[in-house]
Amino acid sequence: MTARLGSIIAGLVVLGVLIALPQMIRQYYVGLVTKMMIFALFAMSLDLLLGYAGLASLGHAAFFGTAAYAIALLTLRAGINSWMAFPAGLAASMVMGALIATLALRARGSYFLMITFALAQVVWSVGFGWRSFTNGDDGMPGVPRPNFGWSLDDTNAFFYFVLVIVGLATLLLVAIVKSPFGYALRGIRESESRMQALGYDVWRYQFAAFVLAASFAGLAGALYAYHNHFVGPEYLHVVQSAEALIMVILGGAGTLLGPAIGAALIIFLEDYVSSLTQHWLLVLGIIYVLVTLFAPRGLVGLIVDFRQRRAAP
Amino acid sequence: MTALSVTDLCRNFGGITALAGVSLDIEIGERRVLLGPNGAGKTTLFHAISGNVMPSSGRISLFGRDITRLRPDRRARLGLARTFQITNLFLRMTVLDSVLLAVGGENGRPLQLLWPMSSYRHRYEEAYRLLEQWGLARTARQVVRNLSYGEQRQLELVLALAGAPKLLLLDEPTAGLSPAETGRVVEMVQQLPRDMTLLMIEHDMDVAFELADRIAVMHQGRLIAEGDEAAIRANPQVTEIYLGAE
Numbered sequence: 001m002t003a004r005l006g007s008i009i010a011g012l013v014v015l016g017v018l019i020a021l022p023q024m025i026r027q028y029y030v031g032l033v034t035k036m037m038i039f040a041l042f043a044m045s046l047d048l049l050l051g052y053a054g055l056a057s058l059g060h061a062a063f064f065g066t067a068a069y070a071i072a073l074l075t076l077r078a079g080i081n082s083w084m085a086f087p088a089g090l091a092a093s094m095v096m097g098a099l100i101a102t103l104a105l106r107a108r109g110s111y112f113l114m115i116t117f118a119l120a121q122v123v124w125s126v127g128f129g130w131r132s133f134t135n136g137d138d139g140m141p142g143v144p145r146p147n148f149g150w151s152l153d154d155t156n157a158f159f160y161f162v163l164v165i166v167g168l169a170t171l172l173l174v175a176i177v178k179s180p181f182g183y184a185l186r187g188i189r190e191s192e193s194r195m196q197a198l199g200y201d202v203w204r205y206q207f208a209a210f211v212l213a214a215s216f217a218g219l220a221g222a223l224y225a226y227h228n229h230f231v232g233p234e235y236l237h238v239v240q241s242a243e244a245l246i247m248v249i250l251g252g253a254g255t256l257l258g259p260a261i262g263a264a265l266i267i268f269l270e271d272y273v274s275s276l277t278q279h280w281l282l283v284l285g286i287i288y289v290l291v292t293l294f295a296p297r298g299l300v301g302l303i304v305d306f307r308q309r310r311a312a313p
Numbered sequence: 314m315t316a317l318s319v320t321d322l323c324r325n326f327g328g329i330t331a332l333a334g335v336s337l338d339i340e341i342g343e344r345r346v347l348l349g350p351n352g353a354g355k356t357t358l359f360h361a362i363s364g365n366v367m368p369s370s371g372r373i374s375l376f377g378r379d380i381t382r383l384r385p386d387r388r389a390r391l392g393l394a395r396t397f398q399i400t401n402l403f404l405r406m407t408v409l410d411s412v413l414l415a416v417g418g419e420n421g422r423p424l425q426l427l428w429p430m431s432s433y434r435h436r437y438e439e440a441y442r443l444l445e446q447w448g449l450a451r452t453a454r455q456v457v458r459n460l461s462y463g464e465q466r467q468l469e470l471v472l473a474l475a476g477a478p479k480l481l482l483l484d485e486p487t488a489g490l491s492p493a494e495t496g497r498v499v500e501m502v503q504q505l506p507r508d509m510t511l512l513m514i515e516h517d518m519d520v521a522f523e524l525a526d527r528i529a530v531m532h533q534g535r536l537i538a539e540g541d542e543a544a545i546r547a548n549p550q551v552t553e554i555y556l557g558a559e
Contacts, residue, residue, distance in 0.1 A: 175426075175427055175428075175429065176426050176427075178429040178430060178431075179425055179426045179427060179428060179429060179430060180413075180417055180425040180426075180430050180433065180436075181424045181425055181426035182426070182430075183410060183413060183414055183417075183430055184414060184417075186403070186405075186406060186410075187403050187406070187411075187414045190402070190403035190404055190405060190406060191401050191402065191403060193365060193385075193397075193401060194397070194401045194402065194403065194472070195386075195414070196364075196365075196384070196385040196386045196389070197363065197385060197386075197389055197394065197395050197397075197401075197473075198386075198389060198394075198414065198415050198472065198475075198476065199386050199389035199390045199476060200386055200414075201384075201386050202386070204424075205424070208424055208426075
């Protein structure tokens with residue numbers, strides 16, 4: 001009970017700080033924190049697969065980008081308003097998730113990783129190659145932010161919009177991992193054959209987890225399209241998928257807090273390093289190597305270990 | 314009606330014949346032990362019955378229903394439960410959480426993904442009752458990986474029992490256990506309800522004769538003898554291949 005109370009209090013403190021933040025820091029950093037929250041959601045959605053269901057996907061950007069592209073195409077090409085385009089974008093990611101899950105869930109382990117990678121590259125090639133429809137590598141600028149009676153074009157207003165959406169999505173994710181469904185995903189991660197022997201239809205759980213993860217990734221992608229007023233093929237690219245994987249692993253897979261911290265850290269570092277050098281990907285690679293060598297369970301795992309060592313006599 | 318009926322079951326792995334036409338009938342409530350030297354095909358037979366290995370030919374029926382081509386989870390829902398020879402547990406979860414998964418049962422209901430596990434009171438009550446009954450209550454909060462090997466074997470049994478199966482398959486439940494731990498598992502098996510049908514692989518002759526109503530002996534993918542303790546002890550072929558050392 002006290003641990004639970006502690007996490008509720010910690011959550012409220014973080015929420016309070018975030019609410020006060022736009023009054024305390026410069027506009028540029030408000031935008032950066034907005035991006036951190038969006039990628040925290042993206043990383044948490046991937047962790048539902050990697051950390052809970054035990055499925056390592058290298059194609060998660062496909063869902064991030066699908067929603068973003070769907071919204072951009074619907075609003076810019078078809079003139080549909082944001083009220084309709086936003087849910088339609090999420091639905092597009094959900095359908096994409098169901099499609100890719102159907103094909104990829106035939107494989108396991110590194111084969112699963114390769115299939116999700118290959119399928120996501122197919123989606124990327126549509127975004128990159130179909131010039132007349134998607135503008136190819138120029139992307140589509142001018143994606144309008146939704147207008148719910150008040151404008152979200154102001155940086156602070158958009159920050160609060162993202163805070164509310166990401167906050168609600170996080171609550172939903174917490175509910176999912178604490179539910180019997182979340183327990184079952186962990187059971188499947190630990191032993192598929194044992195879960196089958198207990199009567200669980202493993203495929204159904206993995207499929208549902210995949211579609212849910214794709215939907216939350218789509219939500220993050222939609223917010224990111226609004227954030228930048230832009231979509232481009234890099235949203236769908238394998239680098240985006242890999243970056244999300246590193247966020248999860250850096251923070252600690254199998255917890256929701258870890259990937260959120262990992263995402264915030266990577267976004268901050270990317271911003272900082274990019275102001276110094278062009279070689280951000282090199283730095284990212286080095287971070288990845290260091291984490292896998294010295295903190296294979298991520299930062300959260302390190303903290304847990306440290307606490308246990310202090311608690312031990 | 315028989316609980317389990319296996320007819321002419323065959324299975325090859327490449328050039329190796331693991332099952333060469335096994336037929337076996339087990340009555341409801343019977344306790345049957347499967348004996349045989351290593352490589353006799355006992356575990357392959359178990360895998361075929363539980364659906365983890367598809368037979369090349371032959372037929373398996375459970376309480377009169379043909380299950381030869383059914384997925385393992387479907388068979389489980391028909392009342393078949395099993396343990397594994399190599400401990401197959403949720404190593405990074407706690408004992409309590411493992412049992413919660415086992416008692417929830419999942420019967421094709423809609424996925425329960427909105428309300429927390431803690432709101433399913435009856436699952437907790439059932440899980441604690443099982444842990445209490447089988448003497449694992451004090452390990453409830455421990456991570457499975459940190460249990461002793463004997464406790465892990467006990468947990469295997471508890472997970473299999475959680476769904477109140479009608480047919481229970483036990484694959485060497487006492488393998489690798491100390492005499493004291495073996496005694497505890499034998500006691501657990503003896504306490505099982507008499508209407509639960511039991512098929513177990515066991516290497517320890519004393520355990521086998523103590524628990525079994527009837528014994529079946531396998532050798533090189535075939536069933537070579539069936540009967541009660543006296544019949545098995547008197548069978549010259551069994552003595553030669555299995556008890557030859559004694």
